[in-house]
Amino acid sequence: xxxxxxxxxxxxxxxxxxxxxxxxxxxxxxxxxxxxxxxxxxxxxxxxxxxxxx
Ligand SMILES: [Zn+2]
Numbered sequence: 566x567x568x569x570x571x572x573x574x575x576x577x578x579x580x581x582x583x584x585x586x587x588x589x590x591x592x593x594x595x596x597x598x599x600x601x602x603x604x605x606x607x608x609x610x611x612x613x614x615x616x617x618x619x
Contacts, residue, residue, distance in 0.1 A: 574598050574616070589618060 601613040
C-alpha cells in the first residue's frame with residue numbers, strides 16, 4: 566500500500582518510477598519523491614515533502 570502510494574506520488578511529480586532504496590542506515594539519503602537529500606538521524610519523514618519512510 567505504501568509502495569503504491571509512493572509510485573503514484575512519483576508519477577504525479579513527473580518523475581520516473583524507479584526502485585529507490587531509502588537507506589536510513591546511511592548518514593544521508595535521498596527522498597524518492599522529491600529527491601531532496603537529507604540527514605537520516607532521527608528522521609522518519611522527508612523534511613521537504615513529508616514522505617514517510619520505514
Ligand atoms: Zn521528499
